[in-house]
Amino acid sequence: DVKVTQSSRYLVKRTGEKVFLECVQDMDHENMFWYRQDPGLGLRLIYFSYDVKMKEKGDIPEGYSVSREKKERFSLILESASTNQTSMYLCASSLHAGRGAKNIQYFGAGTRLSVL
Amino acid sequence: QQQVKQSPQSLIVQKGGISIINCAYENTAFDYFPWYQQFPGKGPALLIAIRPDVSEKKEGRFTISFNKSAKQFSLHIMDSQPGDSATYFCAATRNTNAGKSTFGDGTTLTVKP
Numbered sequence: 001d002v003k004v005t006q007s008s009r010y011l012v013k014r015t016g017e018k019v020f021l022e023c024v025q026d027m028d029h030e031n032m033f034w035y036r037q038d039p040g041l042g043l044r045l046i047y048f049s050y051d052v053k054m055k056e057k058g059d060i061p062e063g064y065s066v067s068r069e070k071k072e073r074f075s076l077i078l079e080s081a082s083t084n085q086t087s088m089y090l091c092a093s094s095l096h097a098g099r100g101a102k103n104i105q106y107f108g109a110g111t112r113l114s115v116l
Numbered sequence: 117q118q119q120v121k122q123s124p125q126s127l128i129v130q131k132g133g134i135s136i137i138n139c140a141y142e143n144t145a146f147d148y149f150p151w152y153q154q155f156p157g158k159g160p161a162l163l164i165a166i167r168p169d170v171s172e173k174k175e176g177r178f179t180i181s182f183n184k185s186a187k188q189f190s191l192h193i194m195d196s197q198p199g200d201s202a203t204y205f206c207a208a209t210r211n212t213n214a215g216k217s218t219f220g221d222g223t224t225l226t227v228k229p
Contacts (some may be wrong), residue, residue: 004138004159008167020153031214031215034214038123040221041221042205042220042221042222043160043205043219043222045138045216048214050214050215056214057149058216064176078177090159092162093132095215096215102148103148103150103209103210103211103215103217104150104161104162104165105152105162105215106161107152107160107161107218108159109158109159110157110158110159111155
């Protein structure tokens with residue numbers, strides 16, 4: 001089974017702190033994604049990466065950055081946390097379509113971040 | 117601009133009833149339509165998916181109906197059970213390497229015993 005592991009289930013940070021959310025997948029997937037999930041707003045894509053060191057902005061990248069130094073690890077960085085970044089953050093991964101895979105995303109359990 | 121519209125936002129069904137969740141998309145380039153199920157405290161997980169060249173796909177009590185001309189698809193849960201209580205997301209994807217998906221806003225289903 002594909003496993004996507006997010007390093008923390010719950011985080012509490014203070015306004016202005018730099019926050020790192022880590023995600024690791026164990027199935028050699030090329031694509032990795034960061035979403036935030038808020039009630040009534042569904043899953044909103046923050047950033048995604050289709051290869052090591054490659055990244056692209058999603059729909060709501062402001063206030064976030066990402067890092068992908070190794071294929072299995074994708075980090076989300078909040079440079080200066082603000083209260084409006086309090087949310088559930090979900091990481092996901094998928095195979096490249098070129099490997100004959102269906103476009104299915106596998107999600108981690110999420111990190112609930114509270115910024116005080 | 118939302119490309120996948122999902123309704124209803126919430127749904128309450130009695131045990132044994134039929135749950136129906138609808139989605140509509142705009143981009144005709146989408147070529148794969150998965151549904152994800154998310155239980156509280158968990159991440160979404162694939163439930164069932166369909167390609168646009170098929171009008172219906174059934175897996176157990178879960179069925180996707182797909183209407184390509186109307187650009188609509190729906191999830192039907194037959195004989196709904198309390199264990200089906202979860203949030204359901206429809207999605208639409210293009211078969212590109214980057215594998216981005218566009219998600220609906222989700223439907224919270226409650227099945228009452």
